[in-house]
Amino acid sequence: MKKSVLYFLFGILPSLLFSQTVISGVVKDNKGIPVMGANVYLEGTYDGSTTDDLGKFKFETFEVGKHTLLISYVSFEPYKMTDDVGKMNNLSITMREDVNSLETVTISAGTFSAGDNSKISVLKPLDIVTTASAVGDFVGALQTLPGTSTVAEDGRLFVRGGDADETQVFIDDIRVFTPYSPTALNVPTRGRYSPFLFDGITFSTGGYSAEYGQALSSVLLLNTIDEPTNDKTDISIMSVGLGLGQTKKWESPSAESWNQGRSLSVNAAYINLAPYIAIFPGRNDWKKPFEAFSGEAVFRQKFKDGLLKIYSAYENTDFELIQEDINYPDGIRFKLNNQNFYTNTSYSRLLKNGWGLFAGGSYTLNKTKVEIDEADIKDGQNSADLKLKFKKHFSNHFKLNFGIEQLLTDFTEDYRETSLSAKLGFNNNITAAFTEADIIFSRKLALKLGVRGEYAQLANEFSISPRASFAYKTAENSQISVAYGDFFQQAENEILKFDSALQSQHAQHYIINYQYAANNRIFRVEVYWKSYSDLVSYNDSIPNLNTQFSNMGSGYAKGLDWFWRDNESIRNFDYWISYSFLDTKREYKNYPTQATPPFANKHNLSVVGKYWIEDWRSQIGFSYQFASGRPYTDWNSPGFLEKKTKSYNSISLNWAYLISSQKILYASVNNVFAFRNVNGYQYANTPDANGYFASRELLPASDQFFMIGFFWTISQNSKDNQLKNL
Amino acid sequence: MQNVLTYLSLFLTILVMQGQTQPASDANAAAPTKYEKGMQEAFGLWKDNHPWEAANMFVRIAKAEPDNWLPPYYVALINVVYSFGEKDKSKLSEQLAKAQNFINDATALSPDNPDIMVVQAQLYTAWIVFDGQQYGMMYSPKASGLYEKALAIDPENPRTIMARAEWNIGSAKYFGEPVEAYCKDIERAMKNAETHPTKEEFYPRFNLERAKQVLAENCQ
Numbered sequence: 001m002k003k004s005v006l007y008f009l010f011g012i013l014p015s016l017l018f019s020q021t022v023i024s025g026v027v028k029d030n031k032g033i034p035v036m037g038a039n040v041y042l043e044g045t046y047d048g049s050t051t052d053d054l055g056k057f058k059f060e061t062f063e064v065g066k067h068t069l070l071i072s073y074v075s076f077e078p079y080k081m082t083d084d085v086g087k088m089n090n091l092s093i094t095m096r097e098d099v100n101s102l103e104t105v106t107i108s109a110g111t112f113s114a115g116d117n118s119k120i121s122v123l124k125p126l127d128i129v130t131t132a133s134a135v136g137d138f139v140g141a142l143q144t145l146p147g148t149s150t151v152a153e154d155g156r157l158f159v160r161g162g163d164a165d166e167t168q169v170f171i172d173d174i175r176v177f178t179p180y181s182p183t184a185l186n187v188p189t190r191g192r193y194s195p196f197l198f199d200g201i202t203f204s205t206g207g208y209s210a211e212y213g214q215a216l217s218s219v220l221l222l223n224t225i226d227e228p229t230n231d232k233t234d235i236s237i238m239s240v241g242l243g244l245g246q247t248k249k250w251e252s253p254s255a256e257s258w259n260q261g262r263s264l265s266v267n268a269a270y271i272n273l274a275p276y277i278a279i280f281p282g283r284n285d286w287k288k289p290f291e292a293f294s295g296e297a298v299f300r301q302k303f304k305d306g307l308l309k310i311y312s313a314y315e316n317t318d319f320e321l322i323q324e325d326i327n328y329p330d331g332i333r334f335k336l337n338n339q340n341f342y343t344n345t346s347y348s349r350l351l352k353n354g355w356g357l358f359a360g361g362s363y364t365l366n367k368t369k370v371e372i373d374e375a376d377i378k379d380g381q382n383s384a385d386l387k388l389k390f391k392k393h394f395s396n397h398f399k400l401n402f403g404i405e406q407l408l409t410d411f412t413e414d415y416r417e418t419s420l421s422a423k424l425g426f427n428n429n430i431t432a433a434f435t436e437a438d439i440i441f442s443r444k445l446a447l448k449l450g451v452r453g454e455y456a457q458l459a460n461e462f463s464i465s466p467r468a469s470f471a472y473k474t475a476e477n478s479q480i481s482v483a484y485g486d487f488f489q490q491a492e493n494e495i496l497k498f499d500s501a502l503q504s505q506h507a508q509h510y511i512i513n514y515q516y517a518a519n520n521r522i523f524r525v526e527v528y529w530k531s532y533s534d535l536v537s538y539n540d541s542i543p544n545l546n547t548q549f550s551n552m553g554s555g556y557a558k559g560l561d562w563f564w565r566d567n568e569s570i571r572n573f574d575y576w577i578s579y580s581f582l583d584t585k586r587e588y589k590n591y592p593t594q595a596t597p598p599f600a601n602k603h604n605l606s607v608v609g610k611y612w613i614e615d616w617r618s619q620i621g622f623s624y625q626f627a628s629g630r631p632y633t634d635w636n637s638p639g640f641l642e643k644k645t646k647s648y649n650s651i652s653l654n655w656a657y658l659i660s661s662q663k664i665l666y667a668s669v670n671n672v673f674a675f676r677n678v679n680g681y682q683y684a685n686t687p688d689a690n691g692y693f694a695s696r697e698l699l700p701a702s703d704q705f706f707m708i709g710f711f712w713t714i715s716q717n718s719k720d721n722q723l724k725n726l
Numbered sequence: 727m728q729n730v731l732t733y734l735s736l737f738l739t740i741l742v743m744q745g746q747t748q749p750a751s752d753a754n755a756a757a758p759t760k761y762e763k764g765m766q767e768a769f770g771l772w773k774d775n776h777p778w779e780a781a782n783m784f785v786r787i788a789k790a791e792p793d794n795w796l797p798p799y800y801v802a803l804i805n806v807v808y809s810f811g812e813k814d815k816s817k818l819s820e821q822l823a824k825a826q827n828f829i830n831d832a833t834a835l836s837p838d839n840p841d842i843m844v845v846q847a848q849l850y851t852a853w854i855v856f857d858g859q860q861y862g863m864m865y866s867p868k869a870s871g872l873y874e875k876a877l878a879i880d881p882e883n884p885r886t887i888m889a890r891a892e893w894n895i896g897s898a899k900y901f902g903e904p905v906e907a908y909c910k911d912i913e914r915a916m917k918n919a920e921t922h923p924t925k926e927e928f929y930p931r932f933n934l935e936r937a938k939q940v941l942a943e944n945c946q
Contacts, residue, residue, distance in 0.1 A: 039782035
C-alpha cells in the first residue's frame, strides 16, 4: 500500500512540478462593458497577459500555491485578488473606475480656473498677457470673464454686484492685503504682481471654500511657480518703462540629499509715464507724471518631501496732478507717495499615511502720504496673515482639510489741515478655524462640505459660515453643480478707522451652474442669488469723526453669467464670449433708499479673439467690451441713482510678433476707435442763481492707450541656438 | 510680458524609437534567463506592432525586477511615443501621467541618466504638439533644459545628440533660422554611434535609420 502510494506520487510529481496552470477570465467595468488592453498578471512574476477586445485574458504559469493576481488599466482602480493559482480560471472580474481620473465630475459652481493644474481651465496662463484689453495685467484678463462689471475708471474686480473691496486676493493661499497699485482718480489701477510668477489662477465669483474668509463676493487665488525651468534673463523695453529679470537655479547635489534644488528669481521694473504723457497728454494736468519702481524676489527650496517658498515685493509709487473739479475752478492738487512691502512665506510637506501639512504667513507694510490741497494725510498699515492647515487623504473617495488662521491689521492715520488735525486708527485681530471634506461618491457625484468659524476681536463677535457645494455629471461632457455659502467681512479700513466696533457684514450665495466641456470648447451658464445683510451705513455724505455708523444696510444681487470658449472650430483661432446679466440693489453707506450702486451694470459683454498667423509668426488679438450704463444721481431731478450713463464700448487690438523664439515685439492699442466713454457725472455742491446744479462728465484720463514693447529672454540653456543669433 | 510668446517655440520633434529593435544576444550560448526571455518577448510584441501588449509586459517585468531601470523606461517610452498624434485629451493625459510615473520610477533607480531625461523631454514635447498655445510656453524651456542637462552629463551620447538636434531643427525651421549646425550634430551622433556602440543588452540603442531619414529630410 505504502509502496503504491509512493510510486503513485513519484510517478505523478514530475508532471505536477512542470505542469502549467491556466489562468483565465474576463474583465468588465461596472456597466458590464469589456475592458480591453488591461494588464493581468501574477504579482512579482513575468506571467501575465493583456485583455482582448472582449475583455478576455488567458495565460499559463508554472507558479503554484497562493499568489496575487493584479489587474491594472488606466482610469480604473487596480484590482487585486489573492488565492491559489489553481482557482484562478474562468474568473469574472469587475473593475472599479478611478475617481481621480479626468472623467470625474468637478465642483465648478462659482469657480473659474486658469492654468494647467485644473482639470478644466477657462483661461490659459498665456491669456493674461495675450488678451488685447488686459495689457499684461492679470486683473485685466479676468475682467473678460462673466460675473465682473466694467468699471473702467477703477480697474479692480467688481463681482456680481459686489464692491471691489468684497474681492480678496491670495498668493499661495495667504492673504494679500494691498493687491493693487495706487493711482489717481479716474485712472484704472493694476495688480501689483507680475503675472509670470504664477502658474495657477483660480477666480471664484461665489460659493468658495471655507478656507477663505473676509470676502463677501469673490476670491482670487494665485499660485506661484514651484520650480522655474532654467536659468534666464528677461529684458523688457516698453514705451512706459523698463524691466529686468533674472532667474538662477541650483540643482540638487544628489537624489539622496535633503536639498532637492533651489532657485532664486529677481525682477525689477521701472515705470515712468512722463515720456508717454509728453506725446499723448490726456485730460489730466500732471505736475509729476506717474512713476513707480518695483522689485520682486522669489526664493524656492525643495526638500525631499517638502517645499519652501519665500516671496517678497517692494514698490514705490509717486505722482502729483491737478484734478479737475466742478467746485474748484483751479482744480484740486493731489500728490501721492506710496511705499509697499509684501512678503509671503509658505512651507508645505507631505507627511506619512496620506497626511499633508501647510504653514504660511504674509506680512504687509503699506505707507501712503497724500496731499490734497492743504490737507496732509499719512496712512500706515501693518498687516499679517498666519495660516496652518492639514490635509488627510483617507481614500480617493474621502479627503479632509482643516486649519487655523490669524489675521492682524494695525492701521494708523495722521490727518493734518490748517484748522484740523486728527489721529485715527485701529487694531484688528481676527482668529479663524475651518474644516472641509471632499466626498467623491463616484465619477458622477461629488460633494464638498465645509464650515468656517471666525472671531473678530474689535467687535467681540463670533460668526459661523457653513459652505457646501455639490456636483453631478449629467453626461460624458456635461455636469450640473450647486453651491451655497455664508460669508462675513469686516468693514473696510476707511470706515473702521472712525468706528471700530462695527459688526461684520454678511452675504449668502446660492449658485446653480451647468457646464459642458469637450474638444477645446467650454460652455458654462450660471444663475445665482446673493443676499446682503448687516452692511455698513452712515449718516454723512463722506464719513468723518462725527459720523454715526450702523450695520443697518442690506441688499441683493441676482443674475446670470454665460461663457463660451472655442479653440477648435476655426484653425489657429481662439475666442471666448462672456455675458453677464446683473440685477442688484442695496441700501448701505448713506443711501436714502435701496438703489443700484454706481459700479453695477445690468449687461456686460466681452468678446476676446486671438488669431495666430503662422507665416508671420504673429498673434493678432482683439477684444470688445460692452457694458450698459451705470446709475448716477442727477441733482437737478428728484430721485437717487435714478439716471444712467450711456453704455460703455471699447475695442482693443494687439499684435505680438516673434522675432525669434526669445525675442518678441509687442504692440497694443486700447479703444482703437476712441469711443468717448463717460464714467459718471459730478455735480456742483451749490446750485446757481436759477437753482440749477452745474455738472461735468467724468471722463477717463485718456480715451486711448498705446503700448509698444520689446521683450527679450536670454536663457542659458538654449545658448546654442539663441545666443549665436544675438 | 517677458516670456509672452516663448511658447512659439512649438514644433514637432519626431521621436527616435530607441531600443525598438532587439539586440542579438550574442553572449548567450547558455539558456536565456527569465529576464532575458521576458525582455525579448516584450520587444517582440513591440516589433510585431503590439505596443500596448509590449508595454504591459514591460510593466510586469518592472514589478518583478524592482532594481532595474530599463523596464520602467520602456513603459514610459511606449506611452510617450504613442501619445504623439493622440487627439483625445483625457486619453492623452492618462497615458502621459502613466509615462510620468514610470519615468519617476526609472529616475529613482538611475538618477542623472541622459536616456531617461530624453524621454522626459519627449513627454513635454507630446504636450506641446497636442496644444502648443497652452503648453508650449510652459514645457518648451523644460524640454530644452533637459536636453542640455543630458548632454552635460554625457557629451558624446549619440542618442542625446540626435534627440536634441531634432528638437532644435524643429525650432529653427519654425523661425526660419539655419539648421546646418544641427545637421552637423546628427552626423556627429552617427559617428559616435559607431565608436560608442551599446554593449549592454536591452539598453536603448541609436536608431541609425531614423538619423539618415532626418538628415535626408532636413539637410539637403
